[in-house]
Amino acid sequence: MPTPVTFSAPNDSYGIPVVEQANALRHQIRKGDFNLPTSGFAPGLVQGNIVILSKTWADDFLLFCQKNPVACPLLHVSLPGEPLMTPLGDDIDIRSDIPEYKIFRHGEFSQSMNDITSIWQNDFVTFVLGCSFSFEDALTKAGLTMRNIEEQVNVSMYKTTIPAHPSSHFHGNLVVSMRPFKPVDAIRAVQITTRLPKSHGAPIHLGDPSLIGIDDITKPDFGDSVTINSDEIPVFWACGVTPQLAIENAKPEIAITHAPGKMLVTDIANDHISLM
Template identity: 65%
Template sequence: MQTGDYSDFKTDLLDQVAELRAHIRSGTHTGTTSGKAQSLVQGNVVILPADWANDFLLFCQNNPVACPLIGVSQTGDPMLPGLGRDLDIRTDIPEYQIFRNGERAETATDIRDVWRNDFVTFVLGCSFSFEDALVRAGLSIRNVEQGQNVSMYRSNIATQSAGRFHGDMVVSMRPFKAADAIRAIQITTRLPKAHGAPVHIGDPALIGINDIHIPDFGDAVTIGRDEIPVFWACGVTPQVALENARPQIAITHVPGKMLLTERLNEELAVL
Protein backbone atom coordinates (compact mmCIF):
# COMPACT_ATOMS: atom_id res chain seq x y z
CA MET A 1 0.00 0.00 0.00
CA GLN A 2 1.41 3.40 -1.02
CA THR A 3 1.78 6.11 1.62
CA GLY A 4 -1.13 8.12 0.24
CA ASP A 5 -3.33 5.05 0.00
CA TYR A 6 -2.47 4.08 3.60
CA SER A 7 -3.33 7.56 4.83
CA ASP A 8 -6.67 7.47 3.01
CA PHE A 9 -7.35 3.96 4.36
CA LYS A 10 -6.76 5.04 7.95
CA THR A 11 -8.81 8.22 7.49
CA ASP A 12 -11.74 6.14 6.23
CA LEU A 13 -11.43 3.81 9.23
CA LEU A 14 -11.33 6.70 11.68
CA ASP A 15 -14.40 8.22 10.08
CA GLN A 16 -16.20 4.88 10.42
CA VAL A 17 -15.26 4.43 14.08
CA ALA A 18 -16.17 8.04 14.86
CA GLU A 19 -19.64 7.44 13.39
CA LEU A 20 -20.08 4.18 15.31
CA ARG A 21 -18.81 5.74 18.53
CA ALA A 22 -21.35 8.55 18.06
CA HIS A 23 -24.11 5.93 17.89
CA ILE A 24 -22.72 4.31 21.05
CA ARG A 25 -22.49 7.65 22.84
CA SER A 26 -26.10 8.48 21.95
CA GLY A 27 -27.31 5.06 23.09
CA THR A 28 -28.51 3.95 19.66
CA HIS A 29 -25.93 1.14 19.47
CA THR A 30 -25.87 -1.01 22.61
CA GLY A 31 -25.00 -4.39 21.07
CA THR A 32 -21.85 -6.42 20.55
CA THR A 33 -18.89 -4.86 18.73
CA SER A 34 -17.72 -8.17 17.20
CA GLY A 35 -17.12 -7.57 13.51
CA LYS A 36 -17.30 -3.79 13.93
CA ALA A 37 -14.57 -1.23 13.16
CA GLN A 38 -12.47 -3.85 11.38
CA SER A 39 -8.69 -3.26 11.41
CA LEU A 40 -8.94 -1.12 14.55
CA VAL A 41 -8.02 -2.24 18.07
CA GLN A 42 -10.90 -2.99 20.44
CA GLY A 43 -10.43 -2.94 24.18
CA ASN A 44 -11.70 -4.50 27.39
CA VAL A 45 -12.20 -1.93 30.13
CA VAL A 46 -11.75 -1.98 33.91
CA ILE A 47 -12.35 1.18 35.97
CA LEU A 48 -11.29 1.21 39.62
CA PRO A 49 -10.70 3.65 42.47
CA ALA A 50 -7.07 4.80 42.59
CA ASP A 51 -6.32 2.91 45.82
CA TRP A 52 -7.00 -0.35 43.94
CA ALA A 53 -5.07 0.60 40.80
CA ASN A 54 -1.59 -0.63 41.78
CA ASP A 55 -2.85 -4.10 42.67
CA PHE A 56 -4.73 -4.33 39.39
CA LEU A 57 -1.77 -3.07 37.37
CA LEU A 58 0.36 -5.83 38.92
CA PHE A 59 -2.38 -8.37 38.12
CA CYS A 60 -2.17 -7.32 34.45
CA GLN A 61 1.62 -7.52 34.48
CA ASN A 62 1.46 -10.99 36.05
CA ASN A 63 -1.07 -12.20 33.45
CA PRO A 64 -0.17 -10.56 30.12
CA VAL A 65 -1.94 -13.19 27.99
CA ALA A 66 -5.33 -12.72 29.65
CA CYS A 67 -4.79 -9.02 30.48
CA PRO A 68 -2.65 -7.41 27.73
CA LEU A 69 -2.48 -3.79 28.81
CA ILE A 70 -2.82 -1.20 26.02
CA GLY A 71 -3.78 1.93 27.94
CA VAL A 72 -4.10 3.50 31.42
CA SER A 73 -5.73 6.84 32.19
CA GLN A 74 -4.64 9.60 34.51
CA THR A 75 -6.50 9.48 37.84
CA GLY A 76 -9.92 11.05 37.45
CA ASP A 77 -9.50 11.74 33.72
CA PRO A 78 -12.19 10.07 31.54
CA MET A 79 -10.30 10.81 28.32
CA LEU A 80 -7.81 8.44 26.70
CA PRO A 81 -6.04 10.52 24.04
CA GLY A 82 -3.52 7.77 23.29
CA LEU A 83 -6.32 5.53 22.08
CA GLY A 84 -8.65 7.97 20.35
CA ARG A 85 -9.55 11.58 19.67
CA ASP A 86 -12.36 12.79 21.93
CA LEU A 87 -12.66 9.31 23.45
CA ASP A 88 -14.70 9.58 26.64
CA ILE A 89 -14.71 6.42 28.73
CA ARG A 90 -17.92 7.51 30.49
CA THR A 91 -20.05 7.33 27.34
CA ASP A 92 -18.22 5.42 24.62
CA ILE A 93 -18.91 1.78 25.52
CA PRO A 94 -22.19 0.18 24.34
CA GLU A 95 -23.01 -1.15 27.81
CA TYR A 96 -21.26 -0.98 31.17
CA GLN A 97 -21.33 -3.44 34.07
CA ILE A 98 -21.19 -1.85 37.52
CA PHE A 99 -19.81 -4.04 40.31
CA ARG A 100 -20.53 -3.23 43.94
CA ASN A 101 -18.58 -5.22 46.53
CA GLY A 102 -17.79 -7.81 43.88
CA GLU A 103 -21.41 -8.27 42.77
CA ARG A 104 -22.70 -7.44 39.29
CA ALA A 105 -25.16 -4.87 40.57
CA GLU A 106 -26.41 -3.07 37.47
CA THR A 107 -25.75 -2.16 33.86
CA ALA A 108 -25.78 1.23 32.17
CA THR A 109 -25.13 2.81 28.78
CA ASP A 110 -23.63 5.96 30.33
CA ILE A 111 -21.68 6.26 33.60
CA ARG A 112 -21.33 10.01 33.94
CA ASP A 113 -23.61 9.96 36.99
CA VAL A 114 -21.39 7.46 38.84
CA TRP A 115 -18.01 8.83 37.71
CA ARG A 116 -15.57 9.72 40.49
CA ASN A 117 -12.48 11.91 40.51
CA ASP A 118 -10.38 9.03 41.90
CA PHE A 119 -11.20 6.56 39.09
CA VAL A 120 -8.42 5.03 37.00
CA THR A 121 -9.27 3.37 33.66
CA PHE A 122 -7.40 0.35 32.33
CA VAL A 123 -7.83 -0.76 28.71
CA LEU A 124 -6.81 -4.30 27.77
CA GLY A 125 -6.47 -5.90 24.35
CA CYS A 126 -9.37 -7.92 22.95
CA SER A 127 -9.73 -10.99 20.74
CA PHE A 128 -12.14 -9.06 18.50
CA SER A 129 -8.99 -7.39 17.16
CA PHE A 130 -7.55 -10.68 15.93
CA GLU A 131 -10.88 -11.66 14.37
CA ASP A 132 -10.15 -9.03 11.72
CA ALA A 133 -6.76 -10.63 10.98
CA LEU A 134 -8.37 -14.07 10.71
CA VAL A 135 -11.06 -12.83 8.33
CA ARG A 136 -8.47 -11.09 6.14
CA ALA A 137 -6.61 -14.43 5.96
CA GLY A 138 -9.76 -16.06 4.57
CA LEU A 139 -10.90 -17.81 7.76
CA SER A 140 -14.54 -17.91 8.80
CA ILE A 141 -15.44 -16.60 12.28
CA ARG A 142 -18.61 -18.31 13.43
CA ASN A 143 -19.87 -15.66 15.84
CA VAL A 144 -19.40 -12.96 13.18
CA GLU A 145 -21.11 -15.14 10.56
CA GLN A 146 -24.07 -15.74 12.81
CA GLY A 147 -24.29 -12.14 14.07
CA GLN A 148 -23.69 -13.33 17.64
CA ASN A 149 -21.50 -12.36 20.53
CA VAL A 150 -18.50 -14.66 20.96
CA SER A 151 -18.84 -17.64 23.33
CA MET A 152 -16.95 -17.13 26.62
CA TYR A 153 -16.44 -19.59 29.47
CA ARG A 154 -15.05 -19.70 32.99
CA SER A 155 -12.13 -22.16 32.89
CA ASN A 156 -10.01 -23.88 35.54
CA ILE A 157 -6.81 -22.27 34.21
CA ALA A 158 -5.36 -20.37 37.15
CA THR A 159 -4.07 -16.82 36.89
CA GLN A 160 -1.19 -15.45 38.96
CA SER A 161 -2.63 -13.44 41.84
CA ALA A 162 -1.60 -9.89 42.68
CA GLY A 163 -2.55 -8.21 45.93
CA ARG A 164 -6.31 -8.57 46.28
CA PHE A 165 -6.88 -9.84 42.72
CA HIS A 166 -7.03 -13.55 41.92
CA GLY A 167 -9.16 -16.09 40.05
CA ASP A 168 -9.28 -18.47 37.10
CA MET A 169 -9.05 -17.41 33.47
CA VAL A 170 -12.05 -16.74 31.26
CA VAL A 171 -11.60 -18.03 27.69
CA SER A 172 -13.29 -17.25 24.39
CA MET A 173 -13.98 -20.00 21.86
CA ARG A 174 -14.13 -20.15 18.08
CA PRO A 175 -14.58 -23.44 16.18
CA PHE A 176 -12.41 -24.33 13.17
CA LYS A 177 -11.62 -27.29 10.98
CA ALA A 178 -8.16 -28.69 11.76
CA ALA A 179 -6.26 -26.94 8.95
CA ASP A 180 -7.91 -23.62 9.73
CA ALA A 181 -7.17 -24.04 13.44
CA ILE A 182 -3.46 -24.33 12.62
CA ARG A 183 -3.65 -21.19 10.49
CA ALA A 184 -5.49 -19.36 13.27
CA ILE A 185 -2.71 -20.24 15.72
CA GLN A 186 -0.08 -18.89 13.32
CA ILE A 187 -1.94 -15.61 12.82
CA THR A 188 -2.90 -14.89 16.42
CA THR A 189 0.60 -15.65 17.72
CA ARG A 190 1.66 -12.38 16.06
CA LEU A 191 -0.90 -10.42 18.09
CA PRO A 192 0.08 -10.71 21.78
CA LYS A 193 -1.80 -7.49 22.64
CA ALA A 194 -4.97 -9.24 21.41
CA HIS A 195 -4.31 -12.30 23.63
CA GLY A 196 -1.92 -13.99 21.18
CA ALA A 197 -1.97 -17.74 20.56
CA PRO A 198 -4.72 -20.01 21.95
CA VAL A 199 -4.40 -21.37 25.48
CA HIS A 200 -6.23 -24.64 24.67
CA ILE A 201 -7.46 -26.65 21.70
CA GLY A 202 -9.93 -29.51 21.76
CA ASP A 203 -11.73 -31.16 24.68
CA PRO A 204 -13.32 -28.37 26.75
CA ALA A 205 -13.61 -30.63 29.82
CA LEU A 206 -9.82 -30.53 30.18
CA ILE A 207 -10.05 -26.85 31.13
CA GLY A 208 -13.12 -27.20 33.32
CA ILE A 209 -15.89 -26.47 30.80
CA ASN A 210 -18.72 -28.95 31.37
CA ASP A 211 -21.02 -27.96 28.50
CA ILE A 212 -19.61 -26.05 25.55
CA HIS A 213 -23.13 -25.31 24.35
CA ILE A 214 -23.85 -23.19 27.45
CA PRO A 215 -21.33 -20.33 27.62
CA ASP A 216 -20.98 -18.31 30.81
CA PHE A 217 -20.86 -15.08 28.82
CA GLY A 218 -21.86 -14.21 25.27
CA ASP A 219 -23.81 -16.49 22.93
CA ALA A 220 -23.66 -20.14 21.93
CA VAL A 221 -22.58 -20.71 18.33
CA THR A 222 -22.86 -23.69 16.01
CA ILE A 223 -19.96 -26.16 16.16
CA GLY A 224 -19.71 -28.58 13.22
CA ARG A 225 -18.94 -32.27 13.65
CA ASP A 226 -15.69 -31.77 11.75
CA GLU A 227 -14.64 -28.74 13.79
CA ILE A 228 -12.35 -28.30 16.79
CA PRO A 229 -13.09 -25.74 19.53
CA VAL A 230 -10.14 -23.36 19.90
CA PHE A 231 -9.85 -21.33 23.11
CA TRP A 232 -8.11 -18.02 23.67
CA ALA A 233 -7.54 -16.11 26.90
CA CYS A 234 -10.27 -13.51 27.32
CA GLY A 235 -10.35 -10.00 28.71
CA VAL A 236 -13.36 -10.91 30.85
CA THR A 237 -10.82 -12.59 33.17
CA PRO A 238 -10.47 -9.40 35.28
CA GLN A 239 -14.20 -9.49 35.96
CA VAL A 240 -13.74 -12.81 37.77
CA ALA A 241 -10.85 -11.24 39.70
CA LEU A 242 -13.13 -8.32 40.62
CA GLU A 243 -15.73 -10.75 41.97
CA ASN A 244 -13.04 -12.22 44.22
CA ALA A 245 -11.35 -8.95 45.26
CA ARG A 246 -14.67 -7.23 46.04
CA PRO A 247 -13.81 -3.52 45.69
CA GLN A 248 -16.60 -1.25 46.88
CA ILE A 249 -17.15 -0.15 43.27
CA ALA A 250 -15.70 -1.12 39.90
CA ILE A 251 -16.93 -0.64 36.35
CA THR A 252 -16.26 -2.79 33.29
CA HIS A 253 -17.70 -3.29 29.82
CA VAL A 254 -20.44 -5.89 29.45
CA PRO A 255 -18.72 -8.92 27.84
CA GLY A 256 -18.60 -8.55 24.06
CA LYS A 257 -19.41 -4.83 24.10
CA MET A 258 -16.01 -3.26 23.75
CA LEU A 259 -14.26 0.10 23.59
CA LEU A 260 -13.47 1.01 19.97
CA THR A 261 -10.08 2.71 19.68
CA GLU A 262 -8.35 4.50 16.83
CA ARG A 263 -5.23 2.32 16.93
CA LEU A 264 -4.65 -0.03 14.01
CA ASN A 265 -4.35 -3.72 14.85
CA GLU A 266 -1.13 -3.92 12.87
CA GLU A 267 0.43 -1.24 15.09
CA LEU A 268 0.34 -3.77 17.96
CA ALA A 269 1.47 -6.78 15.91
CA VAL A 270 4.80 -8.57 16.36
CA LEU A 271 6.57 -8.77 13.00
Protein backbone atom coordinates in the same frame (compact mmCIF):
# COMPACT_ATOMS: atom_id res chain seq x y z
CA MET B 1 1.75 2.44 25.57
CA PRO B 2 0.18 2.75 22.09
CA THR B 3 0.34 6.10 20.35
CA PRO B 4 -2.35 7.72 18.22
CA VAL B 5 -2.57 6.60 14.63
CA THR B 6 -0.61 9.15 12.60
CA PHE B 7 -0.36 7.26 9.32
CA SER B 8 -2.99 6.50 6.71
CA ALA B 9 -5.81 4.54 8.29
CA PRO B 10 -7.38 1.56 6.50
CA ASN B 11 -10.40 2.07 4.26
CA ASP B 12 -13.39 -0.20 3.89
CA SER B 13 -14.56 -1.62 0.56
CA TYR B 14 -16.32 1.66 -0.22
CA GLY B 15 -13.18 3.74 0.39
CA ILE B 16 -14.46 5.26 3.66
CA PRO B 17 -11.68 5.57 6.27
CA VAL B 18 -12.38 3.08 9.05
CA VAL B 19 -11.32 5.64 11.68
CA GLU B 20 -14.26 7.78 10.55
CA GLN B 21 -16.51 4.75 10.96
CA ALA B 22 -15.14 4.20 14.48
CA ASN B 23 -15.77 7.81 15.43
CA ALA B 24 -19.30 7.65 14.04
CA LEU B 25 -19.95 4.39 15.93
CA ARG B 26 -18.73 5.91 19.20
CA HIS B 27 -21.06 8.86 18.71
CA GLN B 28 -23.96 6.47 18.11
CA ILE B 29 -23.03 4.67 21.33
CA ARG B 30 -22.75 7.99 23.18
CA LYS B 31 -26.26 8.99 22.07
CA GLY B 32 -27.68 5.60 23.11
CA ASP B 33 -28.42 4.54 19.53
CA PHE B 34 -26.12 1.48 19.54
CA ASN B 35 -25.79 -1.13 22.31
CA LEU B 36 -24.89 -4.30 20.40
CA PRO B 37 -21.71 -6.42 20.56
CA THR B 38 -18.95 -4.65 18.61
CA SER B 39 -17.42 -7.70 16.88
CA GLY B 40 -17.06 -7.01 13.16
CA PHE B 41 -17.47 -3.23 13.45
CA ALA B 42 -14.70 -0.84 12.32
CA PRO B 43 -12.55 -3.68 10.93
CA GLY B 44 -8.82 -3.02 11.02
CA LEU B 45 -8.98 -1.09 14.30
CA VAL B 46 -8.16 -2.20 17.83
CA GLN B 47 -11.00 -2.87 20.23
CA GLY B 48 -10.44 -2.90 23.98
CA ASN B 49 -11.79 -4.38 27.19
CA ILE B 50 -12.07 -1.87 30.02
CA VAL B 51 -11.70 -1.97 33.79
CA ILE B 52 -12.25 1.17 35.88
CA LEU B 53 -11.18 1.24 39.54
CA SER B 54 -10.43 3.83 42.18
CA LYS B 55 -6.78 4.82 42.56
CA THR B 56 -6.63 2.86 45.83
CA TRP B 57 -7.09 -0.38 43.90
CA ALA B 58 -5.33 0.57 40.67
CA ASP B 59 -1.76 -0.43 41.57
CA ASP B 60 -2.82 -3.91 42.64
CA PHE B 61 -4.86 -4.42 39.47
CA LEU B 62 -1.90 -3.19 37.40
CA LEU B 63 0.17 -5.93 39.05
CA PHE B 64 -2.54 -8.48 38.20
CA CYS B 65 -2.35 -7.42 34.55
CA GLN B 66 1.44 -7.59 34.51
CA LYS B 67 1.33 -11.11 35.95
CA ASN B 68 -1.32 -12.21 33.43
CA PRO B 69 -0.35 -10.53 30.13
CA VAL B 70 -2.12 -13.10 27.94
CA ALA B 71 -5.52 -12.59 29.57
CA CYS B 72 -4.95 -8.89 30.38
CA PRO B 73 -2.72 -7.33 27.68
CA LEU B 74 -2.35 -3.67 28.65
CA LEU B 75 -2.95 -1.07 25.94
CA HIS B 76 -3.47 2.04 28.07
CA VAL B 77 -3.70 3.17 31.70
CA SER B 78 -5.19 6.60 32.39
CA LEU B 79 -4.27 9.17 34.98
CA PRO B 80 -6.67 9.31 37.95
CA GLY B 81 -9.91 11.06 37.06
CA GLU B 82 -9.04 11.32 33.36
CA PRO B 83 -12.09 10.37 31.24
CA LEU B 84 -10.66 11.15 27.77
CA MET B 85 -8.65 8.35 26.18
CA THR B 86 -6.72 10.64 23.81
CA PRO B 87 -3.84 8.20 23.15
CA LEU B 88 -6.37 5.72 21.76
CA GLY B 89 -8.33 7.99 19.45
CA ASP B 90 -10.07 11.24 18.73
CA ASP B 91 -12.66 12.38 21.27
CA ILE B 92 -12.97 9.06 23.16
CA ASP B 93 -14.84 9.60 26.43
CA ILE B 94 -14.66 6.46 28.56
CA ARG B 95 -17.78 7.55 30.48
CA SER B 96 -20.09 7.23 27.48
CA ASP B 97 -18.43 5.41 24.58
CA ILE B 98 -19.00 1.77 25.63
CA PRO B 99 -22.28 0.16 24.50
CA GLU B 100 -22.94 -1.26 27.97
CA TYR B 101 -21.14 -0.99 31.31
CA LYS B 102 -21.33 -3.41 34.23
CA ILE B 103 -21.11 -1.90 37.71
CA PHE B 104 -19.76 -4.02 40.59
CA ARG B 105 -20.00 -2.96 44.23
CA HIS B 106 -17.95 -4.92 46.76
CA GLY B 107 -17.51 -7.62 44.13
CA GLU B 108 -21.21 -8.07 43.45
CA PHE B 109 -22.79 -7.13 40.14
CA SER B 110 -25.00 -4.13 40.86
CA GLN B 111 -26.39 -2.83 37.58
CA SER B 112 -25.82 -2.22 33.89
CA MET B 113 -25.57 1.32 32.51
CA ASN B 114 -25.16 2.88 29.08
CA ASP B 115 -23.45 6.00 30.47
CA ILE B 116 -21.45 6.27 33.72
CA THR B 117 -21.09 10.05 33.85
CA SER B 118 -23.42 10.21 36.85
CA ILE B 119 -21.23 7.89 38.95
CA TRP B 120 -17.82 9.06 37.70
CA GLN B 121 -15.24 9.74 40.42
CA ASN B 122 -12.19 12.00 40.27
CA ASP B 123 -9.95 9.15 41.47
CA PHE B 124 -11.04 6.62 38.81
CA VAL B 125 -8.23 4.96 36.83
CA THR B 126 -9.15 3.35 33.50
CA PHE B 127 -7.38 0.28 32.16
CA VAL B 128 -7.84 -0.59 28.48
CA LEU B 129 -6.88 -4.17 27.65
CA GLY B 130 -6.41 -5.84 24.29
CA CYS B 131 -9.35 -7.79 22.85
CA SER B 132 -9.79 -10.89 20.71
CA PHE B 133 -12.02 -8.92 18.33
CA SER B 134 -8.79 -7.34 17.06
CA PHE B 135 -7.32 -10.69 16.04
CA GLU B 136 -10.62 -11.65 14.41
CA ASP B 137 -9.79 -9.01 11.82
CA ALA B 138 -6.42 -10.66 11.13
CA LEU B 139 -8.05 -14.07 10.84
CA THR B 140 -10.68 -12.70 8.45
CA LYS B 141 -7.97 -11.17 6.25
CA ALA B 142 -6.34 -14.62 6.12
CA GLY B 143 -9.57 -16.09 4.77
CA LEU B 144 -10.80 -17.70 7.99
CA THR B 145 -14.45 -17.36 9.00
CA MET B 146 -15.51 -16.61 12.58
CA ARG B 147 -18.72 -18.43 13.44
CA ASN B 148 -19.93 -15.70 15.81
CA ILE B 149 -19.64 -13.12 13.01
CA GLU B 150 -21.17 -15.51 10.49
CA GLU B 151 -24.16 -16.16 12.77
CA GLN B 152 -24.31 -12.52 13.93
CA VAL B 153 -24.13 -13.34 17.64
CA ASN B 154 -21.79 -12.55 20.51
CA VAL B 155 -18.68 -14.72 20.81
CA SER B 156 -18.92 -17.72 23.17
CA MET B 157 -17.05 -17.24 26.47
CA TYR B 158 -16.48 -19.75 29.26
CA LYS B 159 -15.15 -19.90 32.80
CA THR B 160 -12.29 -22.40 33.16
CA THR B 161 -10.39 -24.17 35.90
CA ILE B 162 -7.10 -22.58 34.77
CA PRO B 163 -5.91 -20.28 37.59
CA ALA B 164 -4.69 -16.77 36.88
CA HIS B 165 -1.57 -15.57 38.70
CA PRO B 166 -2.84 -13.60 41.72
CA SER B 167 -1.84 -10.15 42.92
CA SER B 168 -2.46 -9.05 46.50
CA HIS B 169 -6.25 -8.95 46.16
CA PHE B 170 -7.15 -9.89 42.58
CA HIS B 171 -7.34 -13.60 41.83
CA GLY B 172 -9.48 -16.19 40.07
CA ASN B 173 -9.58 -18.50 37.07
CA LEU B 174 -9.20 -17.56 33.43
CA VAL B 175 -12.13 -16.92 31.13
CA VAL B 176 -11.71 -18.02 27.49
CA SER B 177 -13.40 -17.15 24.23
CA MET B 178 -14.06 -19.93 21.72
CA ARG B 179 -14.16 -20.13 17.95
CA PRO B 180 -14.57 -23.44 16.08
CA PHE B 181 -12.32 -24.29 13.12
CA LYS B 182 -11.43 -27.25 10.97
CA PRO B 183 -8.06 -28.62 12.17
CA VAL B 184 -6.11 -27.18 9.26
CA ASP B 185 -7.65 -23.76 9.86
CA ALA B 186 -7.02 -24.06 13.60
CA ILE B 187 -3.30 -24.44 12.88
CA ARG B 188 -3.42 -21.32 10.72
CA ALA B 189 -5.27 -19.44 13.47
CA VAL B 190 -2.53 -20.36 15.95
CA GLN B 191 0.14 -19.09 13.56
CA ILE B 192 -1.64 -15.77 12.98
CA THR B 193 -2.63 -14.95 16.55
CA THR B 194 0.81 -15.84 17.93
CA ARG B 195 1.98 -12.61 16.30
CA LEU B 196 -0.66 -10.57 18.15
CA PRO B 197 0.28 -10.67 21.86
CA LYS B 198 -1.63 -7.45 22.59
CA SER B 199 -4.80 -9.22 21.40
CA HIS B 200 -4.35 -12.26 23.67
CA GLY B 201 -1.86 -13.99 21.36
CA ALA B 202 -2.03 -17.70 20.58
CA PRO B 203 -4.83 -19.97 21.85
CA ILE B 204 -4.33 -21.48 25.29
CA HIS B 205 -6.25 -24.67 24.47
CA LEU B 206 -7.56 -26.64 21.49
CA GLY B 207 -9.98 -29.54 21.50
CA ASP B 208 -11.63 -31.28 24.47
CA PRO B 209 -13.25 -28.49 26.57
CA SER B 210 -13.54 -30.71 29.65
CA LEU B 211 -9.76 -30.58 30.07
CA ILE B 212 -10.06 -26.91 31.06
CA GLY B 213 -13.21 -27.30 33.14
CA ILE B 214 -15.92 -26.65 30.56
CA ASP B 215 -18.63 -29.27 31.06
CA ASP B 216 -21.04 -28.23 28.30
CA ILE B 217 -19.69 -26.41 25.25
CA THR B 218 -23.25 -25.56 24.19
CA LYS B 219 -23.80 -23.43 27.31
CA PRO B 220 -21.32 -20.55 27.45
CA ASP B 221 -21.06 -18.54 30.67
CA PHE B 222 -21.00 -15.29 28.66
CA GLY B 223 -22.03 -14.47 25.11
CA ASP B 224 -23.92 -16.84 22.83
CA SER B 225 -23.66 -20.46 21.74
CA VAL B 226 -22.50 -21.03 18.16
CA THR B 227 -22.67 -24.00 15.80
CA ILE B 228 -19.73 -26.41 15.97
CA ASN B 229 -19.74 -28.73 12.96
CA SER B 230 -18.68 -32.37 13.18
CA ASP B 231 -15.44 -31.70 11.29
CA GLU B 232 -14.43 -28.78 13.55
CA ILE B 233 -12.63 -28.43 16.87
CA PRO B 234 -13.16 -25.68 19.45
CA VAL B 235 -10.22 -23.28 19.80
CA PHE B 236 -9.90 -21.30 23.03
CA TRP B 237 -8.19 -17.96 23.61
CA ALA B 238 -7.65 -16.17 26.94
CA CYS B 239 -10.37 -13.56 27.34
CA GLY B 240 -10.62 -10.03 28.72
CA VAL B 241 -13.63 -11.02 30.82
CA THR B 242 -11.11 -12.64 33.19
CA PRO B 243 -10.80 -9.41 35.25
CA GLN B 244 -14.52 -9.53 36.06
CA LEU B 245 -13.99 -12.75 38.02
CA ALA B 246 -10.94 -11.25 39.73
CA ILE B 247 -13.04 -8.20 40.70
CA GLU B 248 -15.70 -10.45 42.20
CA ASN B 249 -13.00 -12.03 44.37
CA ALA B 250 -11.15 -8.81 45.30
CA LYS B 251 -14.38 -6.98 46.22
CA PRO B 252 -13.38 -3.33 45.67
CA GLU B 253 -15.94 -0.76 46.78
CA ILE B 254 -16.75 -0.03 43.13
CA ALA B 255 -15.50 -1.36 39.83
CA ILE B 256 -16.75 -0.80 36.29
CA THR B 257 -16.20 -3.04 33.28
CA HIS B 258 -17.61 -3.42 29.78
CA ALA B 259 -20.40 -5.92 29.26
CA PRO B 260 -18.93 -9.02 27.58
CA GLY B 261 -18.64 -8.49 23.83
CA LYS B 262 -19.38 -4.76 24.01
CA MET B 263 -15.98 -3.13 23.65
CA LEU B 264 -14.27 0.21 23.30
CA VAL B 265 -13.61 0.82 19.60
CA THR B 266 -10.38 2.80 19.19
CA ASP B 267 -8.61 4.58 16.32
CA ILE B 268 -5.46 2.40 16.65
CA ALA B 269 -4.72 0.16 13.69
CA ASN B 270 -4.46 -3.56 14.40
CA ASP B 271 -1.24 -3.64 12.41
CA HIS B 272 0.22 -1.16 14.88
CA ILE B 273 -0.24 -3.31 17.97
CA SER B 274 1.05 -6.39 16.16
CA LEU B 275 4.46 -4.69 16.30
CA MET B 276 4.26 -3.85 20.01
